[in-house]
Amino acid sequence: MTRLSTCGVCSALTPVLTLVLTLVLTWSASASAQSLDLRIPRETLLGFQPGTAGQPVTGTLTLEEAIQRGLEYNLNVVDARYTVASAEGQRRVSRAALLPRVVADMQETWQTVNLQAFGFRFESPIAGFDFPSVVGPFPLFDLRARLSQTVFDRSAWNSHRAAGESARAAEFSAQDARDIVVMAVGGSYLQALAARARVDSGRAQLETANALLKQAQQRRGVGLVAQVDVDRAEVQSLQQQQRLIALQNDFAKLKIDLARLIGAQPTDQFSLTEDLPFVPAPALDASTALQQAREQRADLKASVTAVRAAELDLSAAKSAYLPTVNVNADYGTIGPNPNDARRTFAVVGQVRVPIWQGGRTEGQIDQAEAALARRQAALDDLNRVVEGEIRKAMFDVEAFAAQVKVNERNLQVSRETLELTRQRFEAGVSGNIEVVQAQDSVSVAAFDYINSVFSHNVAKLNLARSLGNTEVRIREYLRR
Secondary structure (H helix, E strand, C coil): CCCCCCCHHHHHCCHHHCCCECCCCCCCCCCCCCCCCECCCHHHHHCECCCCCCCCCCEEECHHHHHHHHHHHEHHHHHHHHHHHHHHHHHHHHHHCCCCEEEEEEEEEEEEEEHHHHCCCCCCCCCCCCCCCEEEEEEEEEEEEEEEEEEECHHHHHHHHHHHHHHHHHHHHHHHHHHHHHHHHHHHHHHHHHHHHHHHHHHHHHHHHHHHHHHHHHHHHCCCCCHHHHHHHHHHHHHHHHHHHHHHHHHHHHHHHHHHHCCCCCCCCEEECCCCCCCCCCCCCHHHHHHHHHHHCHHHHHHHHHHHHHHHHHHHHHHHHCCEEEEEEEEEEEECCHHHCEEEEEEEEEEECCCCCCCHHHHHHHHHHHHHHHHHHHHHHHHHHHHHHHHHHHHHHHHHHHHHHHHHHHHHHHHHHHHHHHHHHHCCCCCCHHHHHHHHHHHHHHHHHHHHHHHHHHHHHHHHHHHCCHHHHHHHHHCC
16 A cells, blocks of 8 residues: 655654744844744745856846745755656556556576476386486577556555545645745745845934034034033944944845745845735635635645645555455567467466455554544644634734834824924023934934834735735735
8 A cells, every 4th residue: 555644844843843933134233123034934944946046136126026936946845846746656556556556578498307307207118318407508598578457456446546645735824834934935035125124224223323413513513502412412423334334234134044945146146126025914814714725825724735645555555455456457478489489478466365464454443543633633733833824823913004104103293202302402591412312213213114114014014824825915015
C-alpha cells in the first residue's frame, strides 16, 4: 500500500510551527503609538533560492512589483512548486499499480547440465563405456513480450485515490505559500514606507528646529533672550539631527530586508514610489468573514484534503484483507536459435487471498488510524485558529482606525500649539522652553500618526490573510 503524507509546505504553515516576525516600529522612546505584529513563518524570510534571483531592482519599486517579484523568486514559493511536483510524481507511481505493465525481453542461452546433480545415474551394460554425467551445451533462444494486469486490488485503488488527494493538498499548500509570501512582502513594503515617512517627518522636524535655533540666535544678537535659550534651541537641533540619522539608517536596513524577500541584491538601489495613506477597511461582519475564510483559505482547504487522504489511506490499509485478482500473459518465440524458434504463449489468472501476513496489515491499519486522528485534530485546531485570527484582525482594524483619527487630531492640535508658542516667543511673552516642548509634542504626535497608519495597514493585511486569497484582497484592502 502506498503511504502518502501531506506535503512539507502544508505542515510548515500550520499555526503550531508558525514563528513571529515582529515588524518593529523603528522610532525612539518618545513615540507612544502601539505597534502591530505581522505573523508569518520564519521559512518565508529565507529569501530567494540560489540561482533564481531576478533582474536587479533599480529606479522605483511599487507594491505590486514587489509582490510579483516575491511570488516569482521567494524560496517559499519555489519550494512549494517542487513539493507539488513531488506529490504529482507520487500520484503517478500509485496509479502505475492499476495500469497494465508490458515488458519485452530476449534471452539466448548456452547451457550444460550435470545430470548427476539431478539424481540421474546411468550404468552402462557395455564394459569400458560410461554414460557422460554432463551433457550439452544446449542452445536456447527466447524472444517474448509479457503483460501483467491487476484486475481487482481494492488496496491499490484506495492508495491511488489517497495519492490524488495528497497532490491536491500540495496544490492548496502551494497557494497558501503564495499568500504567506504576499503577506511577508506586503508587510515589509509597508514597514519600509512607514520608515520613509518617519525619515520625512524627522527631516521636517530638523528644519523646524534649525529655524527655531536661527530665530533664537537672532533674538540673542539684539539682546532679547538669554544665551540659555540659544543653547536650548541648539540642543534641540542636535537631537533632531541624531534622530534623523537613526531613522535614515533604519530605512536603509529595511530596504535591504525587502530586497532579500523579492530576490534582489542588498546593493540594489531603488526607491519606494507609493504612499498608502489611511483608508477605511471594507465593511465586514464576523459571520461573513468566517464563511469567506472557509471557502477561500488555502491552508484550510489543504487540511481538509489531507484528512480525506488519510481516510483513504486507512481504507487502503483495511482493504489489504481482501483478495486480489491478477492476470499475467506472455507471447513470443522459443527454440534453439532464431531460425528454428516456434511461437508459444501462456495466460495465467491468479487470485491471491491474504490469510496471515505476520501482523503487517494490522500494523498498517494502526498507523493509518493514528495519521487520520492527527490530521483531524490539526484540522479542528486550524478552524479555531482561523476564527481567532479573523476576530483579532477585525478588532485591530477597528482599534487602529480609531487610533488614526485620534492621532490625526493630536497632530493637528500639536502643530497649532507650536505655532502659538512661537508667536509668544517672538513677542517676548515667554522663553523658548515652551517652544521646545511644543516641538517635542509635534514630533511625538507625527510619529504616533505614522505608526497608527502603518499599524492599521498591517491590521488590514492580517485581515486579508485571515480571509484567504491574499494576493487579490491586498489590492482591495490597501487601495480602496
